[in-house]
Amino acid sequence: MPAIHLRLGAFSAALALLALTASPSAAQKKYDTGASDTEIKIGNIMPYSGPASAYGVIGKTEDAFFRMINAEGGINGRKINFISYDDAYTPPKTVEQARKLVESDEVLLIFNSLGTPPNSAIQKYMNQKKVPQLFVATGATKWNDPKDFPWTMGWQPNYQSETQIYAKYILKNLPNAKIAVLYQNDDYGKDYLKGLKDGLGKQAASMIVAEDAYEVTEPTIDSHIVRLKASGADVFVNITTPKFAAQAIKKNAELGWKPLHFLNNVSASIGSVMKPAGFENAQGIISSQYLKDPTDPQWKNDPGMVALNQFLDKYYPDADRADASVMYAYTVAQGLVHVLKACGDDLTRANVMKQAASIHDLTLGGLLPGIKVNTSPTDFAPLSQLQLVRFKGQTWERFGDILSSDVGG
Amino acid sequence: MSAAEEIVTEAPAVEAVPKRAMTLGYGTSLIVLAALIVIPLFVKNFIIFQMTMLLIYALAVMALNILTGGSGQFSLGQSAFYAVGAYTSAILMEHAGMNYALTLPIAGIVCFAFGFLFGQPALRLSGVYLALATFALATAMPQLLKLGYFEEWTGGVQGLVVTKPDAPFGLPLSQDMWLYYFTLVISIAIYVASVNLLRSRSGRAFMAIRDNEIAASAMGVDVALYKTLAFGVSAGITGVAGGLGAIAVQFVAPDGYTIQLAISLFLGMVVGGVGWLPGSIVGSAFIIFVPNIAESFSKGLSGAVFGVLLFLVIFLVPHGARQIAIIAQQTMAKFKKN
Numbered sequence: 001m002p003a004i005h006l007r008l009g010a011f012s013a014a015l016a017l018l019a020l021t022a023s024p025s026a027a028q029k030k031y032d033t034g035a036s037d038t039e040i041k042i043g044n045i046m047p048y049s050g051p052a053s054a055y056g057v058i059g060k061t062e063d064a065f066f067r068m069i070n071a072e073g074g075i076n077g078r079k080i081n082f083i084s085y086d087d088a089y090t091p092p093k094t095v096e097q098a099r100k101l102v103e104s105d106e107v108l109l110i111f112n113s114l115g116t117p118p119n120s121a122i123q124k125y126m127n128q129k130k131v132p133q134l135f136v137a138t139g140a141t142k143w144n145d146p147k148d149f150p151w152t153m154g155w156q157p158n159y160q161s162e163t164q165i166y167a168k169y170i171l172k173n174l175p176n177a178k179i180a181v182l183y184q185n186d187d188y189g190k191d192y193l194k195g196l197k198d199g200l201g202k203q204a205a206s207m208i209v210a211e212d213a214y215e216v217t218e219p220t221i222d223s224h225i226v227r228l229k230a231s232g233a234d235v236f237v238n239i240t241t242p243k244f245a246a247q248a249i250k251k252n253a254e255l256g257w258k259p260l261h262f263l264n265n266v267s268a269s270i271g272s273v274m275k276p277a278g279f280e281n282a283q284g285i286i287s288s289q290y291l292k293d294p295t296d297p298q299w300k301n302d303p304g305m306v307a308l309n310q311f312l313d314k315y316y317p318d319a320d321r322a323d324a325s326v327m328y329a330y331t332v333a334q335g336l337v338h339v340l341k342a343c344g345d346d347l348t349r350a351n352v353m354k355q356a357a358s359i360h361d362l363t364l365g366g367l368l369p370g371i372k373v374n375t376s377p378t379d380f381a382p383l384s385q386l387q388l389v390r391f392k393g394q395t396w397e398r399f400g401d402i403l404s405s406d407v408g409g
Numbered sequence: 410m411s412a413a414e415e416i417v418t419e420a421p422a423v424e425a426v427p428k429r430a431m432t433l434g435y436g437t438s439l440i441v442l443a444a445l446i447v448i449p450l451f452v453k454n455f456i457i458f459q460m461t462m463l464l465i466y467a468l469a470v471m472a473l474n475i476l477t478g479g480s481g482q483f484s485l486g487q488s489a490f491y492a493v494g495a496y497t498s499a500i501l502m503e504h505a506g507m508n509y510a511l512t513l514p515i516a517g518i519v520c521f522a523f524g525f526l527f528g529q530p531a532l533r534l535s536g537v538y539l540a541l542a543t544f545a546l547a548t549a550m551p552q553l554l555k556l557g558y559f560e561e562w563t564g565g566v567q568g569l570v571v572t573k574p575d576a577p578f579g580l581p582l583s584q585d586m587w588l589y590y591f592t593l594v595i596s597i598a599i600y601v602a603s604v605n606l607l608r609s610r611s612g613r614a615f616m617a618i619r620d621n622e623i624a625a626s627a628m629g630v631d632v633a634l635y636k637t638l639a640f641g642v643s644a645g646i647t648g649v650a651g652g653l654g655a656i657a658v659q660f661v662a663p664d665g666y667t668i669q670l671a672i673s674l675f676l677g678m679v680v681g682g683v684g685w686l687p688g689s690i691v692g693s694a695f696i697i698f699v700p701n702i703a704e705s706f707s708k709g710l711s712g713a714v715f716g717v718l719l720f721l722v723i724f725l726v727p728h729g730a731r732q733i734a735i736i737a738q739q740t741m742a743k744f745k746k747n
Contacts (some may be wrong), residue, residue: 048704049712086704086711091665092658096459096697103455116569124570141568156451185555187566282653296502322527337700 018285020234021403034108035347041081045103050088051216055114058137059084061329063113063245064316070078075340077121078347083107089114091121098122102131109352110132110334111139112155114224116140116187119152127151132352134339135332135382139266140191144381146357151349151382155332159188159264160195163237165288165386165403166262167199170207170235172262182224182248184240185213192239192264209233214244225251225390237262246277253281263287263337265386271295271322271393279394289396289402290371290388291331295322296395304365306346331366335382338362356382400403414532428625443689445593454585461589464596467693468571471603471686472646478684479607480639481619483536486543487674489550490520490644492666494651495527497556499569499661500562509574509656513595516652517645524644528637544734547671551663568662571655601648603686606642613614615639680722684732691730691736 034041046059066080074080082107085097094113101107109132113119116138120226126133127149135155139162170177181196183189195210197204210231212224221244228236228254234260238248246269252261261284267273268287271294292299299305308330312319319326327405339348342355359382363374371385385404389396445464450455451612473487497519498512521657527546553559555566562571576587606612614635617625655661673696681692703714726732 048708049700051667056708082707086700086708088669088700089664090667090669091660091662092462092654095658095660096462099455099458103453117566117664119661120568120570121658121663121665124659190566260534 017114023144030110030346030348030351032348032350033106038078039081040075040078040334041083041105041107043089043098043107043110044082044084045094045097046084047089047114047119048086049116050090052089052115053062054078055137055325056086057323058114058329059230059324060325061316061319062333063176065330065333066320068233068311068315069337070184075337076244076344080340087118087340089118090116093355094121095116095125098125100127102126103377108132108347111135111336111361112329114138119143123149123152130349132349132356134352134356135335137328137332140187141195144355146378146380153353153375153382155335155382156328157383157386158381160198161287161384161404162265162386163192163195163239164199164239165388166286167196169286169388170402171200171203173236173237177235178231178233179207179235179237180210180212180213180223180228180231180259181208181237182214182228182240184244185215188266188303189213189239198236214239214240215227221247222251223308225257225274229255229257231380233259233263237269240267242267242272246273249273249277249281249285251275253278261285265289266394268389269295269322269324271326274394275298275314285391286388287396288388290368290383291324291327292365292368293324293396294327298395304367307365327366332362334364334366335359337361368398438687441690442597449589454583454607457583457585457589461592461657462654463690463693463697464589464592465650465657465673466677466696467690468596468599468648468650468653469674470681470692470696471600472643472650473674473688474681474684474689475603475607475646476639476643477678478686478737479612479619480615480636482531482539482636482639484543484640485540485671485675486546486550486666487545487643487647488666488668488671489543490524490647491651491654491670492529492550492554492661492663492672493523494520494648495550495655495666496563496569496651496659497610497648498652499571499655502571502656503569504562512650513649520648520651521641521645523648525641526679527606527644528640531640532633532636544668544671545642547668551667554663556668564642564662566663566666568660571659573656588657592657594735595649595653595734601684603646607686611635611638640677676719680719680729682734683731685729685731685734688730688734 029037044062045057046056047053048056048059050200063082066082070079083101085100087094087097098110101261102108110126111134113122113133114137119133119136119138123133131154132152135153137155140245141154141158141160144158145154170179174319181193183193200207210228210233212228214221214271221240225248238245238261240248245263263285265288268289274282292302292305294305294308308327311330312326328330338359339352339356343351346362356379357377359375359377361372368387371383371387373382375382385402387402388400391397417618431730462525473484473670476482476484494516497516498509501507501512501515502509531539531542554563564687573584574588580587589722613624615628617628618632618635622632624633637668677689677692677696680695681688699718700715703718704711706714722729
């Protein structure tokens with residue numbers, strides 16, 4: 001019996017194919033591997049296990065988001081088949097998974113693969129194969145390089161541009177500042193540090209009086225804070241991930257050290273940093289943002305936030321709403337949907353890159369008012385605007401203009 | 410009582426394996442070899458890449474097997490040797506423009522020296538203390554690679570991109586297929602050399618040390634020399650594997666060579682059967698494919714599923730692939746008698 005079914009299936013498939021090629025409308029439809037009349041295959045690589053597994057939430061949120069898109073009828077009638085693999089944040093495994101996605105699962109593109117080392121490992125391969133490596137989930141500066149890597153595109157504002165903005169602010173408002181920097185000893189921390197030094201320019205050597213790095217494996221960074229305080233600095237640039245950021249804010253208060261505190265946006269979450277550190281200790285901290293913070297009460301009735309909550313309630317009810325990764329994934333998934341919609345019936349890899357490189361003033365529900373997605377054939381950094389914010393009471397207060405700073409790779 | 414059961418009840422740290430039991434018979438070897446040569450002709454490039462990685466990890470697992478199964482010393486630091494080999498190859502290829510094939514012996518020699526030197530202080534340690542000392546080496550390595558002093562060569566946290574070689578002499582092979590056969594030839598050469606090493610005078614000395622150090626030295630074996638030599642050989646082979654790995658993956662970065670890799674290799678050795686060299690390829694297959702299988706069960710719980718699978722293997726066949734091979738052999742023998 002199964003054999004007959006199989007035959008029948010094959011026969012009807014052949015018939016359908018015949019009908020397709022015969023109909024005139026089919027002539028305008030163009031597909032590369034991974035796309036068809038009914039389906040678009042999207043690949044994704046995430047660290048679901050290993051040291052960076054906290055970011056696995058991004059993959060889960062995206063999966064939930066595409067389930068919602070499919071339930072609502074898909075994109076131009078095509079369902080998204082989201083295939084996400086685990087690479088445990090190890091580059092050799094990333095290469096294996098990327099090759100599996102491209103050569104075995106035959107996806108149209110790889111979307112939002114996470115981490116600087118994993119993405120570096122597959123960048124050359126993806127460009128050789130001419131498969132889009134779209135909206136990579138890393139803030140490194142090198143993804144904006146359309147000339148050498150026309151098939152790779154970043155997404156979020158890169159780390160260097162953020163600290164350059166702080167540097168500009170310091171130079172303008174506190175020209176005699178003595179700066180102490182604490183950073184995480186990896187690519188993320190060093191990229192931030194480079195941005196700060198580049199932004200300060202010639203004055204970097206004289207203005208930065210203390211520089212201290214910590215390892216992500218350290219249980220606490222208290223001793224680093226004590227050392228930085230001893231340097232007598234009056235500006236503190238805090239380049240740390242959430243757990244350490246909260247420790248730093250708390251320790252500052254304990255020691256009675258009250259410099260002007262710049263906190264990188266990686267840790268600008270109210271729910272996971274400011275609240276545990278104590279609101280009274282966090283007053284006056286300056287940071288920058290491009291996404292709305294779901295734990296910030298000022299967005300409670302915001303339409304974008306309401307939409308996010310409706311989506312989470314229905315498709316990902318156990319999501320931790322205080323986790324900034326959820327908002328991040330929601331926004332970047334919307335970005336992909338925008339690109340695929342713009343592709344229309346021409347779902348070739350070349351057209352995907354073409355549409356991704358011609359986004360003009362796109363606004364998304366999760367972005368702060370005034371921040372827009374913009375790309376061009378020479379600008380592969382979709383988000384490059386940030387808004388300075390200052391912590392007041394229990395929420396971030398935006399101040400100044402929207403600042404932009406594009407740094408090429 | 411079968412041989413396997415006997416071993417289970419005794420359960421010493423590293424049990425004695427007679428040297429003949431360390432290898433496969435000719436017939437089986439030829440079948441495995443034929444499969445390794447023929448299969449790539451019929452599969453996709455992606456599968457060929459996976460098979461290349463299978464051989465590379467098998468080499469690294471075998472290197473550990475020579476150290477632990479051969480000379481009875483533990484190491485959780487193989488990832489450090491693997492990293493040194495990978496970086497040696499990558500740096501020579503990208504900065505000195507050297508041919509990829511020439512970088513491998515250099516990687517091997519550098520790692521041999523490194524392992525030999527590390528073996529000197531390690532001499533004073535044994536058992537769990539040695540394991541801990543090598544563990545320290547493995548945790549230190551990724552950070553050493555990130556150090557600012559070497560950044561000009563290592564690329565620091567960003568790593569180095571390596572160019573994949575084309576097939577030489579205009580052979581009509583894809584890059585993946587060429588690299589696979591290249592790796593296969595090297596793996597076979599190293600495998601044959603290792604088997605011969607363990608059968609030689611040095612190999613007997615390794616095993617004598619493993620079985621009883623005092624007795625070995627009483628018989629005139631230079632314990633210090635052979636212990637460090639075992640470390641050197643093991644590190645050297647691991648270094649060649651690392652170099653091949655760098656070429657196959659086309660990228661080296663500190664995050665690729667964490668303690669996780671060392672534990673994977675250790676795992677591969679145990680699953681393949683401690684002291685049974687052919688088991689290395691089974692162990693390698695375990696560390697490459699089982700995480701993928703675990704992931705297909707559940708994304709969020711892939712680690713837990715992997716743990717359960719590993720637990721089952723250790724519980725049901727504590728001597729890994731070797732035990733299965735022995736059981737298979739016994740069943741075959743029974744059939745023959747009937």
